[in-house]
Amino acid sequence: MADLASDFDVLIVGAGISGIGMAAHMKDKAPSHSFAIVERRDNIGGTWDLFRYPGIRSDSDMHTLGFEFEPWKHEKSIADAPAILDYLERIADERDIRQHIRFGHKVLSADWRGSEARWHVTLETKEGERKHLTANWLYLGAGYYDYDEPYDPGFDFGEFEGQVLHPQFWPEDLDYTSKNVVVIGSGATAVTIVPSMADKAAKVTMLQRTPTWMFSRPAKDSVANFLRKILPEETAYKITRWKNIKLQDFGFKRARTKPDKMAEGLHKRIRKSMGDDYDLTDFTPPYNPWEQRLCLVPDDDLFEAMKSGKADVVTGHIRAFEKGGVRLTDDTFLPADIVVTATGLKLAVAGKIALSKEGEPIDLAEHFYYKGCMFSNVPNLAVVFGYLNASWTLRADINSDYVCRVLELMKGMDVDIAVPRLPEDHDLEEDDIFDFSSGYIQRSKHIMPKNAVGYPWRLNQEYVLDRKRMASEPVDDGVLTFFRATEEVSAAEGSMEAAE
Template identity: 70%
Template sequence: MLATAPDFDVLIVGAGISGIGMAAHMEMQCPGTSYAIVERRENLGGTWDLFRYPGIRSDSDMHTLGFVFEPWKHEKSIADAPAILEYLNTIVDERGIRKHIRYQRKVVSADWRSDEARWHVTIEQADGSETRVTANFLYLGSGYYDYDQAYDPGFAFGDFKGQVIHPQFWPDDLDYTNKNVVVIGSGATAVTIVPSMAKKAAKVTMLQRTPTWMFSRPAKDGLANFLRKILPEETAYKITRWKNITLQDFAFKQARKKPEKVKKMLKKRIVKALGKDNYDEPTFTPPYDPWDQRLCLVPDADLFEAMKSGKAQVVTAKISSFTETGIALDNGEKLDADIIVTATGLKLAVCGKIAVSQDGKPVDFSERFYYKGCMFSNLPNLAVVFGYLNASWTLRSDVNSEYVCRVINTMKSKGADVAVPVLAADHALEEDDIFDFSSGYIQRALDIMPKSAIAYPWRLNQEYVTDRKIMQDGPVEDGILSIHAAGANAQTSEEQLEAAE
C-alpha cells in the first residue's frame, strides 16, 4: 500500500445524467467510498442545462430515461428540460449527493501512474488557474459531444442580414415574435424547435436535405398514469419501465427484420396525424430504412398540428445560396427568413476531450477496444458512459454504474487498487462497425471512436437486456478483468500500451 491515499477513491467527471447516476449508485452500493463530481458548468444537468432552445425536451420516455432507482412521477412521460432538471435536483438533494459536486471545474488532463495506482487529474477552475487532484478510479460521465464547438457544415451566409443561431448556443434574449424562421435540419432538434417556435413566429420552415423517419405518440403514458393511481409508486414504475423497454426492443428489431412493414406503419401514422390532404409522401420518406438512423419523436403530433395550422411547413431541397433576405434553393425557390437556425447536428467527442495518458504516454482511444461497453483494453481504473442509440441513454448509464460499483467493491474486498481489462497484443479480435447507424454525426466521428469487436465482451453492445444480465449477474473476475495490487500479476504499462497498438 502507498503511504498516502489518493484525494478520492472515485472521481466522477460531469454532473449530468451519467455522473449523477454513478454517484447515486455509489451511495447505495459503495458506502464509505469517497468520491467527488467535477462539473465544468455552473449548474448540474449536463445536456438539460446546456440546451436552452424553445421546446427542449426528451426524445425518449422518462420511464426509461429516468433511473432504475428513482420513479418518474410527472404526468408527462415525454418531458421538457425543466421537469428533467427538477428530477435530477431532487435526486442529488434526497441522496446527499449535492455536497460532493464541485462546479466550474473543467478536467483538462488525466494521467494514470502505474507506480502509484492512481490518476493524476488536472482541473481548470473558473479563474483560469489549475489545480491537481488524485483518484484511484476515474468515471467519465462527460457525454458524447463537443460542448465548445458544434458541427459546422460549412455554410457561407454571405449577404444574409438576419440572425443565425445554432441550437447549442441559443441566446437568452432571442425575440422571434412574428418573424419568419427557417430551421435547417430534420433531426430531433429541428423537429422539437419547429412546433415550439411556430407558436409565436409568423411562420417556421423546416428545410431538410433528406427526410427523417418520424413517429408520433402521446406525451402522456396512459398506462403509467393509471398504474400510479392503483399501485405503489415504485411498483407502477417498474411495470411501466419493463413495458417500455420491451416495446423499444421489439420496435427496433422489427425495423431491422421487416423494414417495409415498419415503413408502411410509420407512414400510416403520419397520414392519420397530418391528414391525407396535407400529406406529401416524398417529404416523409427517407432514402434509408427505419432505425438506420434514430427515429424522430413527435409528441402529441405537435409538428403535424403546426403544419395543419399553416404556421409551419417542411421543405425538401438543397441550399443554393444565402441572400440578404433568406435562402435560395437549388429548385429555384426562395425562403424568406429573419432568423436562420442551423440544427445541423452535433460534433462528437471522446471522453470529454480530456487529454488522457498512461504513465505519461497519450492514450489513443481509437486504438483501444471497448470492454463491456464500459472500460477499455489495457487501461486501468477508467470507465465511461456512451448510451444506447436504439434506446434511452440512461439504460446504459444504470448498468455501467452498477457494474463499476461491483468492480470497486471487489477491489476493496481483495485489498486491490488496480482493475484492468487485459487484451494480449496477438488478440486477433475481429472488428465490427461500432455503430450500425448511418447518421451524419456518427459517421463523421468514426475515426476517433474506440474499437468494437464482433463478440462480447470487447464491444459496445446495442442490446440492453443482454448487457443488463451480463453486467449484473456475470462474474466481475471473468478471466479478462485483472484485479490486483499495484505491481502484482500485471503487465507493465509498456506492455499494455503495445497490446493496444
C-alpha cells in the same frame, strides 16, 4: 465537500445524467468509497442545463431516460428540460450528492501512474486557475458531444442580414414574434424547435436536405398514469419501465427484420394526423427506419403546427443565403429573418480529456471497448456512451452498477488496479461500432474506440442482453485482471505493457 480534499477513490467527470447516476449508485452500492464530481458548468444537468432553445424536451420516454432507482412521477413521460432538471436536482439533494460536486472545474488531462494506482488529474477553473486532483478510478460521464463547438457544415451566409443561431448557444433574449424562421435540419432538435417557435413566429420552415422517419406518440403514457393510481409508485414505475424497454426493443428489431412494415406503420400514423391524401414525400427517407434514430413527435405537435399554416417542411438543397432569406437549388426562395442551424452535434470522446499512462498519450481509438464500459489495457477507467436505439440512461445505469461491483470486489481482494487485459497478438475481428448512417455518427467514427464482433470486447446496442450479462456474469471473468500497486507493481506493469 471540503475544499482541501484532493484525493478520492473515484473521480466522476460531469454532473449530468451519467455523473449524477454514478454518484447515486455509489451511495447505495459502494458507500465506503469516496468520490467527487467535477463539472465545468455552474449547475447540474449537463445537456438539460446547456440547451435553452424553445421547447427543449426528451426524445425518449422518461420511464427509461429516468434512473432505475428513482421513479418518474410527472404526468408527461415526454418531458421538457425544466422537469428533467427538477428530477436530477431532487436526486442530488435527497441523496446528499450536491456536497460532492465541484462546479466550474473543467478537466484538461488525466495521467495514470501505476506505482501509485492513481490518476493525476489537471483541472482548470472558470477563473483560469489550474488545480490538481488524484483518484484511484476515473469515471467519465461527460456525454458524447463537444460542449465548446457544434458541427459546422460550412455555410456561407453571404448577403443574409438576419440572425443566425445554433441551438447549442441559444440567446436568452431572442424575440422571434411575427418573424420568418428557417430551421435547417431534420433531426430531434429541429423537430422540437419548429412547433415550439410556431406559436409566436409568422412562419417556421424546417428545411431538410434529407427526410427523417417520424414517430408520433402521446406525451402522456396512459398505462403509466393508470398504474400509478392503483399501485405503489415504485411498482408502477418498474412495470412501466420494463414495458417501454420491451417496446423499444421490439420496435428496433422489427425495423431491422421488417423495414417495409415499420415504414408503413410510421406513414399510417402521419396520415392519421395529416389526412389520407397527404403527400408523404417530405417524410419518406431514402433509408430504412432505425438506420438512423427515429424522431419523436409528441402529441402530433409538428403536424398540428403544419396544419395551422404556421409551419411547413421543405426538402431541398441550399444554393445561397440571400438578403431576406434562403435560395434553394430549384430556385425556391424561403423568406427568413432568423436562420437556425440545427445541423447536428460534433461528437467528442472522453470529454476531450487528454488521457495518458505514465506520461504516454492514450488514444482510445486504438483500444477496444470492454463490456461497453471500460477499454482494453487501460486501468481503472470507465465511461458512459449511451444507446443509439434506446434511452441513454439505460447504459448509464448498468455501467454504474457494474463499476460499483468492481469497486466492491477490489476492496474485498485488497487490490487497487483493475484492467481488461487484451494480448497484443489477439485475433479479434473488428465490427462497425455504429451500424447507423446518421451524419454525426459517420463523421466521428475515426475518433471512436474499437469494437469487436464478439463480446466482451464491444459496445452493444441491445440493452436487454447487456443488462442480463452485466448483472449475471462474474466480475472476475478472467479478462478483467486485478493487481495491487506494491512491491509487485513492476511485474504487474510489465504484464500490462506486454499485453499492449
